[in-house]
Amino acid sequence: MKFWQKAYLITLALFLLALNGGIAAVLSIGRQQAFEAECASLLAQQHIVAQSLAEDAAAVQARRPQALPRLGESYAGQYRPKGIFLRVAQGAEVWADTLPQPDEPLPEPPPAGQRLHTVRTAGQQRYLYVSAMLPAPPEEVSVVCAFAIEDFFVDWARTYQVCFAAGAVVSVLMAGALYAVLRGLSRPMERLAVVARRIAEGDYAARSSQRGRYKKDEVGQLAAALDGMAARVQENIAQLSEAAERKQQLVDNVAHELRTPLTAVRGYAEYIQRAELSGEERFEAVQYIMDEAGRLAAMSERLLQMAALRGEQAERKPVSLPLLLGRAARTAVPRAAAHGVTVALTRVEDCTIYGEEALLESLIVNLTDNAAKACEAGGRVELAAQRVEGGVVVTVQDNGRGMDAETLAHLGEPFYRPDKARSRAQGGAGLGLSLCFQIAQSHGALLKFASTPGVGTTAAVAFRTGQTGE
Numbered sequence: 097m098k099f100w101q102k103a104y105l106i107t108l109a110l111f112l113l114a115l116n117g118g119i120a121a122v123l124s125i126g127r128q129q130a131f132e133a134e135c136a137s138l139l140a141q142q143h144i145v146a147q148s149l150a151e152d153a154a155a156v157q158a159r160r161p162q163a164l165p166r167l168g169e170s171y172a173g174q175y176r177p178k179g180i181f182l183r184v185a186q187g188a189e190v191w192a193d194t195l196p197q198p199d200e201p202l203p204e205p206p207p208a209g210q211r212l213h214t215v216r217t218a219g220q221q222r223y224l225y226v227s228a229m230l231p232a233p234p235e236e237v238s239v240v241c242a243f244a245i246e247d248f249f250v251d252w253a254r255t256y257q258v259c260f261a262a263g264a265v266v267s268v269l270m271a272g273a274l275y276a277v278l279r280g281l282s283r284p285m286e287r288l289a290v291v292a293r294r295i296a297e298g299d300y301a302a303r304s305s306q307r308g309r310y311k312k313d314e315v316g317q318l319a320a321a322l323d324g325m326a327a328r329v330q331e332n333i334a335q336l337s338e339a340a341e342r343k344q345q346l347v348d349n350v351a352h353e354l355r356t357p358l359t360a361v362r363g364y365a366e367y368i369q370r371a372e373l374s375g376e377e378r379f380e381a382v383q384y385i386m387d388e389a390g391r392l393a394a395m396s397e398r399l400l401q402m403a404a405l406r407g408e409q410a411e412r413k414p415v416s417l418p419l420l421l422g423r424a425a426r427t428a429v430p431r432a433a434a435h436g437v438t439v440a441l442t443r444v445e446d447c448t449i450y451g452e453e454a455l456l457e458s459l460i461v462n463l464t465d466n467a468a469k470a471c472e473a474g475g476r477v478e479l480a481a482q483r484v485e486g487g488v489v490v491t492v493q494d495n496g497r498g499m500d501a502e503t504l505a506h507l508g509e510p511f512y513r514p515d516k517a518r519s520r521a522q523g524g525a526g527l528g529l530s531l532c533f534q535i536a537q538s539h540g541a542l543l544k545f546a547s548t549p550g551v552g553t554t555a556a557v558a559f560r561t562g563q564t565g566e
Contacts, residue, residue, distance in 0.1 A: 100279065141241075157233045169191065182194055182239065200216055208232075211228045226241045226243075420456055466555075467496065489556055543556070
């Protein structure tokens with residue numbers, strides 16, 4: 097059974113219980129109050145009859161006591177047409193009796209000054225019997241009045257029937273309206289369930305159509321949450337697919353990069369093994385093998401460094417930027433000078449950052465080497481460090497050939513080289529910038545590049561205030 101069907105049955109059952117219970121309670125209270133009012137009216141009539149009879153009996157007792165039975169008969173005959181039945185007796189002597197005989201015996205009359213009333217059935221009719229003792233004289237005179245009240249019960253039976261029939265009509269209307277409302281409210285939830293099922297089956301582009309209809313209620317909120325979840329899942333799937341593609345590309349690139357030096361090493365090894373070589377030729381072949389082995393060793397070292405930095409946070413120790421940039425410049429100057437490029441320090445403010453000094457130096461040296469390789473002979477690389485709002489920025493700027501937007505978008509990808517022929521000739525494997533990005537990330541810093549073709553490139557490493565000694 098579906099949830100809306102359970103809600104329908106439970107709500108309808110509670111409604112029927114409340115409605116019929118309310119009708120029964122109201123009718124019961126109303127009937128009791130009406131019965132008490134009816135009894136009060138009839139007791140008032142009984143009081144008039146008893147008072148009049150008591151006065152006349154006292155007068156007859158004073159003048160002609162033997163006429164008392166005829167007085168009782170007179171009263172019984174006088175009030176019977178008015179619907180009042182009397183039984184008048186003195187002790188065991190009955191003066192008059194027009195009472196309908198009840199199916200059950202009547203209780204004994206109460207003491208003088210009190211009245212006792214009860215409902216008894218006589219034949220097919222119900223009567224209200226009122227018993228009382230008349231004040232003396234004469235002594236021990238009792239009077240019992242009977243009033244027909246069958247119409248009262250019949251009228252209230254009809255009232256019960258009408259009210260419960262109206263309740264049944266209201267119940268039927270309520271059942272239909274409740275069914276329509278709950279069925280209508282359940283349809284959006286069923287449509288959301290269909291969307292959720294499609295998402296579970298792999299259709300991450302599925303979206304709910306209920307979001308616009310029910311913006312402010314819970315259905316709209318659920319639809320929005322479901323659409324948000326689907327969008328997030330679709331985004332995560334896309335990111336995972338992209339990451340898997342990047343990993344596969346990395347594996348392909350590693351295989352490609354390893355194949356070239358290994359092929360060369362194997363070729364020169366076979367050449368040395370099979371050919372008759374002079375000492376100079378053998379030296380050149382061995383030197384080539386050593387160069388290619390060195391390239392493999394450097395590539396392996398970079399890959400190991402990148403693996404070690406992945407997901408790790410660098411140590412936090414104070415590092416002086418002027419000293420750091422000075423050491424990095426001294427390390428990079430010889431290699432830059434070999435290409436005819438000048439490395440200079442400019443605008444280096446006295447700042448302190450927190451990090452692992454060796455890694456930070458490797459970051460600056462790598463950026464400086466890349467900047468020098470991008471310059472022609474006579475080029476210039478400038479290193480700077482200055483305070484900015486919210487932290488410190490270290491920049492490495494060159495006036496080399498620059499890069500276009502597509503190249504900037506791929507910077508940091510392993511084995512990506514903007515100029516493959518030049519990078520390979522210079523011994524690069526396309527791992528230096530990937531390592532730079534990971535070093536910056538491990539320090540919580542942000543590495544950005546800005547470049548214009550033919551003008552130059554600026555690499556900026558931004559350290560936030562919490563990573564500096566300010």
